[in-house]
Amino acid sequence: MGQPWNLFVEGDNLDVLPRVPGLVGRPVDLVYIDPPYNTGNDFAYHDDFRGHAAWVAMMRPRLEAAREVLAETGAIFVSIDDHEAAHLRLLMDEVYGEQNFLAQVVVNLNPKGRQLGRGSGFATSHEYLLTYARDAASTALNASTSETVDPADFPLESADGHRYRHLPLRNTNKKFNPVTARTLHFTVWGDPETGRVATVPFEGALEIGPVFGDGTPAVWRWSRPLIDQRPDDLVCRRVKGRLGERVDVFQKDWLHPIASAGTPGVRRKKLRTIWLAEEVGSTDTAVAELKDVLGHVFESPKPTGLVRRILGTMPDDALVLDFFAGSGTTGHAVALQNAADGGTRRCVSINSAEPTRAGSNARNAGLHTVADITRARLRAVAESVGGGFEELRLP
Numbered sequence: 001m002g003q004p005w006n007l008f009v010e011g012d013n014l015d016v017l018p019r020v021p022g023l024v025g026r027p028v029d030l031v032y033i034d035p036p037y038n039t040g041n042d043f044a045y046h047d048d049f050r051g052h053a054a055w056v057a058m059m060r061p062r063l064e065a066a067r068e069v070l071a072e073t074g075a076i077f078v079s080i081d082d083h084e085a086a087h088l089r090l091l092m093d094e095v096y097g098e099q100n101f102l103a104q105v106v107v108n109l110n111p112k113g114r115q116l117g118r119g120s121g122f123a124t125s126h127e128y129l130l131t132y133a134r135d136a137a138s139t140a141l142n143a144s145t146s147e148t149v150d151p152a153d154f155p156l157e158s159a160d161g162h163r164y165r166h167l168p169l170r171n172t173n174k175k176f177n178p179v180t181a182r183t184l185h186f187t188v189w190g191d192p193e194t195g196r197v198a199t200v201p202f203e204g205a206l207e208i209g210p211v212f213g214d215g216t217p218a219v220w221r222w223s224r225p226l227i228d229q230r231p232d233d234l235v236c237r238r239v240k241g242r243l244g245e246r247v248d249v250f251q252k253d254w255l256h257p258i259a260s261a262g263t264p265g266v267r268r269k270k271l272r273t274i275w276l277a278e279e280v281g282s283t284d285t286a287v288a289e290l291k292d293v294l295g296h297v298f299e300s301p302k303p304t305g306l307v308r309r310i311l312g313t314m315p316d317d318a319l320v321l322d323f324f325a326g327s328g329t330t331g332h333a334v335a336l337q338n339a340a341d342g343g344t345r346r347c348v349s350i351n352s353a354e355p356t357r358a359g360s361n362a363r364n365a366g367l368h369t370v371a372d373i374t375r376a377r378l379r380a381v382a383e384s385v386g387g388g389f390e391e392l393r394l395p
């Protein structure tokens with residue numbers, strides 16, 4: 001058995017963060033945190049401005065310390081709600097640099113909306129995920145996923161059972177035309193009976209030029225050499241257009257394109273900046289997940305699906321860090337993701353020994369601090385999912 005997937009350190013993250021590289025021997029690739037919001041006891045002041053200022057003052061040195069342990073290619077994701085989103089955005093711009101801002105994702109964690117409680121009169125159903133690279137130019141983050149590719153979008157099937165769809169070989173973007181992309185405007189030859197396409201004439205072939213639906217000249221998306229290289233991925237067909245029937249050329253776009261060495265590649269799609277509860281889970285699913293491993297011992301955990309989607313943007317051997325670990329969702333997600341894709345991610349979770357409330361489910365279950373909750377969940381995850389668990393103690 002190799003190194004454990006999950007590590008836990010109890011303590012104030014401000015003390016622990018500078019020691020993380022020493023503990024794990026390498027820089028961190030991915031930070032995910034869900035800091036205490038400005039609505040709980042710790043930072044709720046009567047004077048709002050003082051509250052925001054106190055929250056920012058608490059966060060600034062911690063975000064700076066996190067930046068110090070991040071690899072040059074690393075990235076950080078921070079969950080935040082409307083109370084602090086604006087302040088956090090400015091603070092992140094300061095600490096990580098505006099040029100390294102990648103996205104402010106809307107996460108629909110409460111699809112029904114919060115119907116109870118005071119507030120603005122709106123049923124808030126989302127929060128945010130602020131995403132910054134340590135250095136946008138060299139980040140390893142790939143903001144795409146294979147999970148949202150819908151096989152139903154590939155309705156055709158080849159004789160050997162591979163799904164595909166037809167995409168026009170013509171570039172449908174009007175910005176590209178014979179003036180702006182001269183070398184992509186040329187004649188090809190195709191036979192709508194056999195489907196064959198070539199850059200030179202052949203028996204039975206018709207001459208085909210790229211044109212827009214209204215008949216104005218267009219350009220192809222593929223160069224001549226690419227067409228010569230991949231004739232089997234092209235097909236000539238008769239189509240009905242605005243100006244009647246014509247002959248056109250289409251690309252066979254495969255659901256599982258063949259990557260290098262003849263193995264099927266994984267098709268990836270850019271992540272949108274709105275993440276739905278049905279895709280990543282909701283606060284309700286998160287509570288149920290925690291209940292399954294430990295009981296209802298923490299008020300607002302995040303769903304593992306949210307963290308797993310974040311993990312999917314980084315290489316599968318990433319060193320992950322959550323220094324506001326709470327119930328240990330990040331470590332749980334890392335174990336689930338490794339188990340699902342064979343990855344070798346490791347996760348360092350940090351949480352302080354903040355006492356649990358007297359009379360709460362946690363306290364009644366013998367969990368006296370939030371750190372007790374974190375380690376109990378990570379231990380349970382190691383048993384049910386695997387990957388091991390180790391607690392590191394600071395000297």
Ligand SMILES: C[S@@+](CC[C@H](N)C(=O)[O-])C[C@H]1O[C@@H](n2cnc3c(N)ncnc32)[C@H](O)[C@@H]1O
Binds near residue numbers: 037303328
């Ligand atoms: C919003 S919760 C995180 C919840 C977590 N994402 C989950 O899914 O369970 C924030 C956590 O940060 C912890 N915390 C607050 N200040 C801290 C500090 N200075 N050092 C370490 N942990 C801290 C709190 O104990 C709390 O558990």
